[in-house]
Amino acid sequence: MSSDAAAAPRLAATELSKRFAGVQALRAVQLQAYGGEVMALLGENGAGKSTLLKILAGAHRPDSGTLSIDGERVSFSSPRDAHRAGVRIIYQEPEIIPHVSVAENIYVGALPARGHRFTRAALRARVVADLARYGFTSALDPDALGSELSPAQRQLVEILRALTESVRVIAFDEPTSSLSDTEVEVLFRLIRQLRDEGVAVIYVSHRMNEIFQISDRVTVLRDGALVGTVTTAETDEARLVRMMVGRDLTxxxxxxxxxxxxxxxxxxxxxxxxxxxxxxxxxxxxxxxxxxxxxxxxxxxxxxxxxxxxxxxxxxxxxxxxxxxxxxxxxxxxxxxIGFAPEERKAQALLMQRSVRDNISLAILDRIRVARVVRRGEERAVAQRYTGQLRIRTPDIEQVVSSLSGGNQQKVVLARWLARRxxxxxxxxxxxxxxxxxxxxxxxxxxxxxxxxxxxxxxxxxxxxxxxxxxxxxxxxxxxxxxxxxxxxxxxxxxxxxxxxxxxxxxxxxx
Amino acid sequence: MTSTVADQTAEQSEPAPPARPGWPRRLLRAVGVQNISLVIALAVLVAIIGAQNSKFFLVTNIETIGTAVTVVGLLAVVQTVVMLLGGLDISVGSAAGLASVVSAMVFMSTHSAAIGILVALVTGVATGVFNGLVIVYGRVNAVIATLATYAGFRGLANLISNGRAQGYTGTDSTFVFLARGSIAGIPTLIWILVILALAVHLMLRYTDIGRNIYAMGGNATAARLAGINLNRYVVGCYIAAGLVAAVAGVLLTARTGSGQPTSGSQGLELQAITAAALGGVAMQGGKGTITGTILAVVLLGVLQNGLTILNVNSFWQDIAQGFLLVVAVIIQQRRRGLRAVGLP
Missing domain, CATH: 3.40.50.300 (P-loop containing nucleotide triphosphate hydrolases)
Known part of the structure; x- marks a missing residue:
């Protein structure tokens, strides 16, 4: 953590490439994030943001390319390695242990202990101090149970977890998608505080107004490749959208x-x-x-x-x-x-391990069967029709849904209900x-x-x-x-x- | 595979969709990596055993393997259905023992094989109804519920039979036909397994019932919100398990000539679950095929037969089986891409 951090990037990725079965998720991506700035990462679903974050998190290894932190080559083979190097990713839906307190949730895996005994009082005092330091005293009760927390509070717990160790790079993956406006303000205050402490913040979001509020620079990805990096103050929404989709969206x-x-x-x-x-x-x-x-x-x-x-x-x-x-x-x-497409498509709507066809036809099987035998030709025709109509980007209707991007998964859910009429x-x-x-x-x-x-x-x-x-x-x-x-x-x-x-x-x- | 339909609706100038996988990948997808591995494992095993002892290839030995795996095969097929749904039925062996005793006792008092078998099948259905209702309406975890009935049904079988073999069916033509008869030169036992496996295979693959079973195992919430009546499917699958367990029990009676409360049925649940897991049925449901399960049943049968004709101590067979169950699940989990992290 030297003072000349502004000159050399805190995090540098060079020529990162990653391929999953049949899909080139990242193509030689270059990226620099500097300490003391917020860099927004922007791109359509399937553009490669998630893959990039997962590589930073140590959850995936790149096929080629290098990562370095403060000029030093690093290679993560597990999330633990990433944590040790001071890299933390805050996901949309953090894992929270339901039956233990906020304090224990924050220090999970790093409970302050003497031998194997830890003292609740010491832990609680430490969490109270942490909360005060970041101004969250009123937002989070250290004694509340994990199961009682709102999505915003769960995210705060995850952020505080990250801050229990020294953090050099912190990435937020669409942190505001389940937050209310006041909660977003709290989060932004924290992000600014981290930035001012010299942390390199990477901020992934689809919400343009947030990007203009919080970020210093914006890096745009499209189809797994880097489109470019621009200074936020020198760009506008229309330009960013053009960079993301390669066309104008009015x-x-x-x-x-x-x-x-x-x-x-x-x-x-x-x-x-x-x-x-x-x-x-x-x-x-x-x-x-x-x-x-x-x-x-x-x-x-x-x-x-x-x-x-x-x-x-x-x-x-x-x-x-x-x-x-x-x-x-x-x-x-x-x-x-009455048809209903629920909020959490992965948990409540999709059969992630089954094909696009299986997922589209799920609610109409009773209509396309003869003596309980599903008419496959008709099923395929329906799946094909809605895959085309909704422009679901998939190699074919037998593709497993988990391999599609979020937007295309959502279209599969819509297709299911369209088919039901x-x-x-x-x-x-x-x-x-x-x-x-x-x-x-x-x-x-x-x-x-x-x-x-x-x-x-x-x-x-x-x-x-x-x-x-x-x-x-x-x-x-x-x-x-x-x-x-x-x-x-x-x-x-x-x-x-x-x-x-x-x-x-x-x-x-x-x- | 579906190119004729695809061509009609193909979109023209869309932002390039990901490439369609090449034919090796599509062939692999159709047959399944799991099944190919099983066929290879089977071939290797047959080669090893055959090289040691040429009697292995005799028609009579192959028939021995076929009839030996029937009972386990039946239970493995129905266990596959229960597991696909996301459940597990540990009580199938006990239910088979109960049905075995019931069939022999009713036969002895009525002198009618048909009535004996019918009452045994009704008993099997009742065990399934009980399991299903406890799981659905008692909201009891399937493992716990069927672990309880595993003990309960066994106790019941011992209770009504005083823990002893019951009756003698060895002279009744129906039981003899089931145990040793043949149709078109193929033993009746093998016919029964083949017919059940085929029927379940067709049900899973071509009917909405099968598709809904896969959907429930894959994501129960999604299945419910898509209008599937989960309770009916759970109860239905456990009834099927009870019914097939009863068929297995009747066959046990036929083969041994008397109703057996425990001997012959003990450990069948473990073998059935092992076969299903080895055949690629996911422990968390939603994934697996009858083809895989049957291949695994044959593999286990060949292994057991091979170890016997090679004069390996039979205790080793138990060890081998336990080992295979663990290996099968480890392979499954690895293929799901799960990392080696601690579980509770």
Whole structure:
């Protein structure tokens, strides 16, 4: 840690290449990150960011190329090696041990101990000091259990873990995707503090405004190769997007204004209540997009799960096209014409070890069978049709889904529901972790669905997305709908006001 | 493989999709690395044993291997289904013992092989229903639930038989046909295994039931959200396991000429699980084939037969089997790309 760190890069990667079965994930990538700066790493999904991070983390070894830290050649064969060299990666979903305290979670693997005895009091004191040092005293309770933590707190634990050893390079992999705006502020304060302490910070995100807020330089990757590195202050969003996709992307959110549909709503929810959501009333018409906005923890995903019967419901009524339906599980919901693409595609939607075809046809097997035998020709045709229509980038439909990029995996989930042709489709965070190009394609699909008369509910934490995509916006807070806004009256400020309001009398909450 | 359909809908000027894998990779994908390794292992084993003792290749010896593996084979096939679902059934051997005793006792009191077999099969179904309901509605881990019934069914079998072999079926034509008869020159036992294996193979590969089983084992949440009734599948698979265990029990009775509460069925669960694991069925479910399992059953049968005709102490066979189970799972885990880190 010398003072002339500004001159020599803290981390330098030269000619890094990595190939996975059939896919060149990285092609001779060059990269420098300097101490005392934040370098954003930008690229579409599948551009090679994750591979690069995994190499830095010691989880993958490059096929060729070198890494050096402060001018010294390093080679990591395990995450431990990377930690020893002072390189830490903060992933989106950190591993947290549920049944132990925050303090023990932070010092896991490095408990301050005498012999094999560690003292809880000493540990706790140390964590309290750490929290105070980084200004998190109010954000994190050292005695809370791992299972009680919000996504933001889990990330803080992971960051504090990293800081228990001396850190020279720290990389954040889309840290804000599950954070609320206030939590993002806390994170940014920490990142600036780390930067000022001379750490080289690498920041991976799809969110342009964050990149302009926090980074000093931006490195862009495309198709596994370096496109270039630019100084943040000397560039703009349009230019970065051009670098990422190799083409101009204008009007990503193309949703035409259309008159509010009348008649019978495709989906009516009346007085729906369970442990997480309370007294929900909603109506969605065919051909309409209803956006559901709210801060993290507002109960949006819980509402979706309650509607499709994936969690038990205490009270309330659901009507499809005006007819009451009894839903006691996702199976009933699907039969009633309600499809649901959940938030966590890997954990809740995809069969990662099965093919694109298997994944697309999962919800329609009962429709394409004859005497329980699945008609393979028809199955393939359906898989081919939607692979083409959604431009899923895969060598063929027999490809295993785990080998696809995040955006293409999400398109596979969408294809499953498109194939089912539901009356109502609920999409929970359909573009999370998806690159700009795939996002635009997903928006186009949503537009097409509504043009075909399907009612779509989109849950999203990204306000511009909700505002651009929705005909109407329902805002939730604390498990209740605190207000509903028409597209014409919705602004970021009004949505946020409702999301943080807490009482229904706030201006703008009126229907 | 699917080029005719692909050509119709191929997109023209898309940002280049990743290259389609070449034919060696696609062939490998179709046959499976696992199965090729098993065939190679089998060939090596046959060569080694055959070189030591030429009697190995006699038709009678090959028939001996075939009939010896039938009972294990049946259980391995149904164990494969349970494991694909993400479960495990440790109680199949005990259920087979119970069914064996029941078939002989009912036969002795009714003098009807058909009734004896039928009651045994109903008993098997009942054991499966019990396992399934405990797992689904008691929310008990499958290993624990079937470990409990492993002891329970065995106890029940000993209880009703006083722990002794029951009856004599060696003169009944039906039981004799099952044990020593043949159709078109091939022993009945082998026919039964082949028919069951084929039926399950077709079910797994071509019906929505099979596809849903793979889906559940691969990702139960995704399967549920896609509208699959998980409970029905769990109970159904354990019922199938109980039924097939009962068939195995009836065959045990037929082969030994009497109902056996424990001898003959003890350790069958271990052999069945070993065969499935060796055949490439993932312990966490969602992955595996009947082809692999059957290859592994044959491999284990040949190994056992070979060790016997080479006069190797039979205790070594147990050691070899335990060793193979561990090796099979290690290979599986390595192929999943898991690193060697400590597990709880």
């Amino acid at each position: 009007d990503m959110f193309v949703r035409e204004r259309r008159p509010r549909p009348t008649g019978t709503p495709a989906l009516t929810v009346r007085g729906l209540s369970n442990d997480d959501v309370h007294d929900i009333d909603l109506e969605v018409y065919g051909g309409e997009v209803l956006g559901i906005a709210g801060l993290v923890g507002a109960g949006r995903s819980e509402l979706a799960h309650a509607i499709v019967g994936s969690t038990p419901v205490h009270a309330g009524e659901i009507l499809v096209d005006g007819n009451p339906v009894r839903i006691s599980g996702p199976r009933d919901a699907i039969r009633a014409g 539901p009356r109502v489709l609920i999409l929970d965070e359909p573009t999370r972790g998806v690159d700009v190009g795939a996002k635009a394609e997903i928006y186009a699909v949503i537009n097409q669905l509504t043009a075909d008369g399907i009612a779509v509910i989109v849950i999203s934490s990204e306000l511009p997305e909700i505002l651009g995509l929705s005909d109407r916006i329902a805002v939730m807070q604390g498990g209740r709908v605190t207000g509903e806004l028409d597209r014409s009256e919705a602004t970021e400020e009004r949505v946020l006001a409702l999301a943080m309001a807490g009482d229904l009398t706030t201006d703008g909450a009126t229907r």
